[in-house]
Amino acid sequence: MSRRLPSTPPNLPGFAFVSVLGSGGFADVYLYEQNMPRRLVAVKVLLAEVVTDDLRQMFQAEANLMAQLSSHPSILTVYQASVAADGRPYLVMEYCSASLGQRYRAVQLPLAEVLSVGVRIASAVETAHRQGVLHRDIKPSNILTTAYGHPVLSDFGIAATLGEAESSDAVGLSIPWSAPEVLHDEVSGTVASEVWSLGATVYSLLAGRSPFEVPGGDNGSGALMARIDRAKLAPTGRTDVPKSLEQVLARSMSRRPSDRQANALEFIRDLQSVEEELGLTQTPIEVAVDDWALATAVDVEERTRVSGVHGTGDAGRRRRRPRTAPRSAALPGADSRADDLGMSGSRTSRPGSRRLAWGVSLVSVALVVLVGVGAYAVIQGARSIPVVTDVQGTATDGGVTFSWNDPGLQTADAYVVTVDDEMLPPQREASITVTAGDGDRVCASVAVTRDGRSGASSAERCVDVSVAVDQGS
Known part of the structure; x- marks a missing residue:
C-alpha cells in the first residue's frame, strides 16, 4: 500500500x-x-x-x-x-523528537534502560486503568522520548473505557503486540490484554523485533497471528537477559489471560524484582495515590516498595548484603507551593488575622478528622486481609524452604515474605527457598498484601541449619 x-x-x-x-x-x-x-x-x-x-x-x-x-x-x-x-x-x-520505535530495531538497547522504560510505561498504563481507561495500542512506536530522555506513552486514539471495551465495535490494532483474544475478536481490550501488550513491548525492546517475528521468515499478518495464537514464545536471544526476566515476559504473554500477571502493577513488581536481582537501582512506581488521607495514614514508601530496607537483625542470624530499595516519589501535588500561596517571607499582624487563625484552626480540625477516617479505613481494610498462621521451615541441601497453606488469597493478592528482616518481592506461590550455609539461622514471616496494604504478619518461623531443627519463635 x-x-x-x-x-x-x-x-x-x-x-x-x-x-x-x-x-x-x-x-x-x-x-x-x-x-x-x-x-x-x-x-x-x-x-x-x-x-x-x-x-x-x-x-x-x-x-x-x-x-x-x-x-x-x-x-x-x-x-x-x-x-x-x-x-x-x-x-x-x-513535542518529542524521537520514539523507541525508531531505536530498538537499529541498536541494542541496554538492559537497564529497557527495564526502566518497562516500569515507567506500565506505571502509566496502571494509572490509566485505575481511571477506567484502556489504551489498546501499546507498542514501541507509541513510546516517545522527551527532550530529557524520559519515555512517555502517546496515542490514546483507540482507547476505550473499561466498560465500553467489552461491547465496542472492532478497532484498529497492531497485530505483533496484540493478545490472542483481541485478534480473535473475543474482546476489543481488557486489563489482561494490556498486560500482554506490555510484555510484548518490553520483549521487542530487548530483542530488536516483535515477539513472534521470525527473522528472514514469513512475517505477514496471517503467519504472525498463527504464531501468536500458539503463544510459544522463543527467548529474546540476548545473553545478558536473565532467565527470570524471560519467565516474566513469557508469563505476561501466556495464551490464557488468567495465567498472566493480574494487572500492570504486578507486571511492574516483576520487573523491579529483576532489577533487584541484577543489582540495579529499582525504578520507582509512578502510580497516583487514590486518596490523600489514606496516603497520609499509610507510609507511601511502603505502598510502592518491592524490597524494604532491612535492619541488622539478631546476632545469631545471617548477614545479608543490603539491597537497594526505591525511594518513593512525593505525593502528587505535594511539591512546595509556598510562593504560590503567598506564604514566603514574614507577615505583620492584620485586623483579619484572628479570623484567619480561626479558619486555619477549623481546617486543621477537618484535616485531623479526615486523616482519622483514613486511618480507620486502613485498619478496617487490614482486618479483612487473611493471615497466614502455619509457616513451616525445613533445612534442605544448601538452603531453607519455608511453606504455608493458602489462607484465602483473592485474584490480585500476593504474599510478602520477610526473611531475616529483609522484605522480598511479592509472590503468589505458597513457599519460598532461600540459600543458607552451615551454621546459619534463618527466620521468616509471611503477610498477605491486598490493594497496596499488608495484613498482619505470621508468627516468625526460624530454622537452624547447623542442626536442622525447626523451632517457632
Whole structure:
C-alpha cells in the first residue's frame, strides 16, 4: 500500500508551522512553534476527508482522555484542543523528537534502560486503568522520548473505557503486540490484554523485533497471528537477559489471560524484582495515590516498595548484603507551593488575622478528622486481609524452604515474605527457598498484601541449619 502525502497544514492562530512530523490513517502530525509561551509543539490534525461525527467524537475522546491523564510523568502532555478555521479538529501536544520505535530495531538497547522504560510505561498504563481507561495500542512506536530522555506513552486514539471495551465495535490494532483474544475478536481490550501488550513491548525492546517475528521468515499478518495464537514464545536471544526476566515476559504473554500477571502493577513488581536481582537501582512506581488521607495514614514508601530496607537483625542470624530499595516519589501535588500561596517571607499582624487563625484552626480540625477516617479505613481494610498462621521451615541441601497453606488469597493478592528482616518481592506461590550455609539461622514471616496494604504478619518461623531443627519463635 502506497503511503499518502500529508495534507496541507492548517493556519492556527498563535502557532507557526515548521515541518511535517508524520502521517497516519486518520490524522497528520505537524511541528509548530507556539508564539506564547514560545515553544515547539506537536499538532495532530484530523484529515478533512475522513471527518465524520463518529470520528470527531473519537478525536474529542482522545483529547479528553489524554488531558485527563497527561499529568502523569510517563504520559504525553496535551496542551489544548480545538477546531481549525477549515473545520479540522486538532490537538496540541508536547513535542518529542524521537520514539523507541525508531531505536530498538537499529541498536541494542541496554538492559537497564529497557527495564526502566518497562516500569515507567506500565506505571502509566496502571494509572490509566485505575481511571477506567484502556489504551489498546501499546507498542514501541507509541513510546516517545522527551527532550530529557524520559519515555512517555502517546496515542490514546483507540482507547476505550473499561466498560465500553467489552461491547465496542472492532478497532484498529497492531497485530505483533496484540493478545490472542483481541485478534480473535473475543474482546476489543481488557486489563489482561494490556498486560500482554506490555510484555510484548518490553520483549521487542530487548530483542530488536516483535515477539513472534521470525527473522528472514514469513512475517505477514496471517503467519504472525498463527504464531501468536500458539503463544510459544522463543527467548529474546540476548545473553545478558536473565532467565527470570524471560519467565516474566513469557508469563505476561501466556495464551490464557488468567495465567498472566493480574494487572500492570504486578507486571511492574516483576520487573523491579529483576532489577533487584541484577543489582540495579529499582525504578520507582509512578502510580497516583487514590486518596490523600489514606496516603497520609499509610507510609507511601511502603505502598510502592518491592524490597524494604532491612535492619541488622539478631546476632545469631545471617548477614545479608543490603539491597537497594526505591525511594518513593512525593505525593502528587505535594511539591512546595509556598510562593504560590503567598506564604514566603514574614507577615505583620492584620485586623483579619484572628479570623484567619480561626479558619486555619477549623481546617486543621477537618484535616485531623479526615486523616482519622483514613486511618480507620486502613485498619478496617487490614482486618479483612487473611493471615497466614502455619509457616513451616525445613533445612534442605544448601538452603531453607519455608511453606504455608493458602489462607484465602483473592485474584490480585500476593504474599510478602520477610526473611531475616529483609522484605522480598511479592509472590503468589505458597513457599519460598532461600540459600543458607552451615551454621546459619534463618527466620521468616509471611503477610498477605491486598490493594497496596499488608495484613498482619505470621508468627516468625526460624530454622537452624547447623542442626536442622525447626523451632517457632
